[in-house]
Amino acid sequence: MKRDVLIVGAGGAGLYAALSAVKENKDLDVAVLTKVYPTRSHTGAAQGGINAALANVDPTDNEELHTFDTIKGSDYLADQEAVKYMCYEAPKIIRAMEHMGVPFSRLGNGKIAQRPFGGASKDRTCYSADKMGHVMLHTLYEQCIKEGVEFLNEWFMLNIVHDGKRAIGVTAINIATGEVELIRAKSIILATGGHSRIYWGYTSNALGCTGDGTAAALRAGLPLKDMEFLQFHPTGLRKSAILVSEAARGEGGHLKNALGERFMKKYAPEKMELGPRDLVSRSIMQEIREGRGFKDEEGREYVHLDLTHLGEEKIKERLPQIRELAIDFEGIDPIKEPIPIKPTAHYAMGGIHTNVKCETPIEGIYAAGEAQCVSVHGANRLGGNSLLDIVVFGNVAGKEAVRYAEGTDFADGGEEKLKEDIEFINELMNKESKETLGDMRNELGEIMFKHFGVFKNEKEMQEGYAKLKDLIERAHKNLGVEDKSKIFNLDLQSTLEFFNLLEIADVLAYASLQRKESRGSFYRDDYPKRDDENFLYHSMITKNPDGSFNYEKGEVDISLYEPAERKY
Numbered sequence: 001m002k003r004d005v006l007i008v009g010a011g012g013a014g015l016y017a018a019l020s021a022v023k024e025n026k027d028l029d030v031a032v033l034t035k036v037y038p039t040r041s042h043t044g045a046a047q048g049g050i051n052a053a054l055a056n057v058d059p060t061d062n063e064e065l066h067t068f069d070t071i072k073g074s075d076y077l078a079d080q081e082a083v084k085y086m087c088y089e090a091p092k093i094i095r096a097m098e099h100m101g102v103p104f105s106r107l108g109n110g111k112i113a114q115r116p117f118g119g120a121s122k123d124r125t126c127y128s129a130d131k132m133g134h135v136m137l138h139t140l141y142e143q144c145i146k147e148g149v150e151f152l153n154e155w156f157m158l159n160i161v162h163d164g165k166r167a168i169g170v171t172a173i174n175i176a177t178g179e180v181e182l183i184r185a186k187s188i189i190l191a192t193g194g195h196s197r198i199y200w201g202y203t204s205n206a207l208g209c210t211g212d213g214t215a216a217a218l219r220a221g222l223p224l225k226d227m228e229f230l231q232f233h234p235t236g237l238r239k240s241a242i243l244v245s246e247a248a249r250g251e252g253g254h255l256k257n258a259l260g261e262r263f264m265k266k267y268a269p270e271k272m273e274l275g276p277r278d279l280v281s282r283s284i285m286q287e288i289r290e291g292r293g294f295k296d297e298e299g300r301e302y303v304h305l306d307l308t309h310l311g312e313e314k315i316k317e318r319l320p321q322i323r324e325l326a327i328d329f330e331g332i333d334p335i336k337e338p339i340p341i342k343p344t345a346h347y348a349m350g351g352i353h354t355n356v357k358c359e360t361p362i363e364g365i366y367a368a369g370e371a372q373c374v375s376v377h378g379a380n381r382l383g384g385n386s387l388l389d390i391v392v393f394g395n396v397a398g399k400e401a402v403r404y405a406e407g408t409d410f411a412d413g414g415e416e417k418l419k420e421d422i423e424f425i426n427e428l429m430n431k432e433s434k435e436t437l438g439d440m441r442n443e444l445g446e447i448m449f450k451h452f453g454v455f456k457n458e459k460e461m462q463e464g465y466a467k468l469k470d471l472i473e474r475a476h477k478n479l480g481v482e483d484k485s486k487i488f489n490l491d492l493q494s495t496l497e498f499f500n501l502l503e504i505a506d507v508l509a510y511a512s513l514q515r516k517e518s519r520g521s522f523y524r525d526d527y528p529k530r531d532d533e534n535f536l537y538h539s540m541i542t543k544n545p546d547g548s549f550n551y552e553k554g555e556v557d558i559s560l561y562e563p564a565e566r567k568y
């Protein structure tokens, strides 16, 4: 199989990249390869909205303020020119999507409505009730079909193949048949999404957010950047960790402890519930730690998100999905009762290192979306900035990949890698499992949440890392595939995903131990202060053939705003 431009991933980043690529050059073969049907990508779960300084609600808003808020939110670890590019592109790309047919919610005057969001100084988040990602994903998919993008649905990418200088292609399993193939491509865009499933059982992410592309990049010798930064969203449902969008607080929801206090007044007196996510998550955990949280019969600790004062009409109009989720998964109607919530692992700031053109160090290999780290989110992403990031950089990646494909031919090689992958899968299929995948995944989630959670310290992390190493060793020794069939073998797929999760968890743990400071989402009790003198750098990690890591320090672009203390 051969395609000029092969995009792996059909979330917002992959679909926007595909759309830009076909519009750029109709004569190239552009294909999207995806393990789930495109409209089931995690982008479809995004609720709250997408940021752009349209100034529809507050006429004093502008792109410069958006840039500053994002940099401040990032705790000064974002690359400032890259942030500026994203924020100035935002109004253009929102209008482009509006013209494609994305059904945004409207103000009385017909303009796109905007709501307040965490860490933003103005009402800047464009929305479609609480289903922003869903409507974006469906509209982009329709547009791709209209423009003739080819879809390889339900194909699972295994590895990225290159010759040390440029892209050769990827190896992938056709899930429907179980056949493993080498797909050659002049350019490849990795748009495989995030990896918060390493916190199995404690995450808002879909089952498929297993960092497959990020792990494959690591195996292919590409650098991963800022992997220690993983954001906890303050409001996951108590039992399932399913997300309750920031829109709930944007619309005026209150966080309350067991004493009925709006405790955010202690931690962010000005922004209150709309402080940035890292701060709000820590505040909730602090209340729980100090005994002011609730505890249910099963020992789960939580606080309340109270929407009751918003009234039935507003909840039904602006937050219908949140109401449904609270009823289905907690048995609680937010019109009548507060929602039990706790922080949930939500978003990976770290990922595959690229420059602003979405280029990795290997020619013809690009990354976009949550899998990518430019970095525009630094140590902490603001709500509404990811849906923006994925389309802005999806657009760039699509164009750059076309430009490269136009000037090159298919590279030779890759047969060895294909053979290796087929052998690896045969081995897994023939092995008897001595432990079960389900138990091991839960164990991974427990280790990560307990030892690499909202609060961290050296001792806890070292203990956690030892447990993780043991789990990795056992998984390689004891885990096989129970289901021996070739057709739609989801047991095999889940096992491969689990191996990817383990690789990512390993890097995240390793990177966390190197950073002896607190910054944005990354908080250590033993080093509670930000330390610009020693740690204002991007961590860059590559893997050696023997499995050890190389750790380097990448420069942060602070050319626009001097780092300052964050106050909210």
Ligand SMILES: Cc1cc2nc3c(=O)[nH]c(=O)nc-3n(C[C@H](O)[C@H](O)[C@H](O)COP(=O)(O)OP(=O)(O)OC[C@H]3O[C@@H](n4cnc5c(N)ncnc54)[C@H](O)[C@@H]3O)c2cc1C
Binding pocket: 008, 009, 010, 011, 012, 013, 014, 033, 034, 035, 036, 037, 038, 041, 042, 043, 044, 045, 046, 047, 048, 049, 050, 051, 132, 133, 155, 156, 157, 158, 191, 192, 193, 194, 204, 205, 206, 208, 209, 212, 213, 243, 245, 346, 347, 368, 369, 370, 371, 383, 384, 385, 386, 387, 388, 390
């Ligand atoms: C519950 C929730 C709510 C959110 N709400 C918001 C919000 O309101 N605003 C905001 O800005 N951000 C929000 N986010 C974050 C944002 O939605 C995501 O960061 C973003 O959608 C990621 O898009 P993506 O295209 O990079 O990846 P995804 O949408 O996750 O898509 C990944 C794609 O890669 C494919 N893939 C992965 N691995 C493989 C493989 N091995 N082989 C083949 N294909 C593969 C998948 O099939 C999928 O198509 C939310 C996130 C969550 C989880």
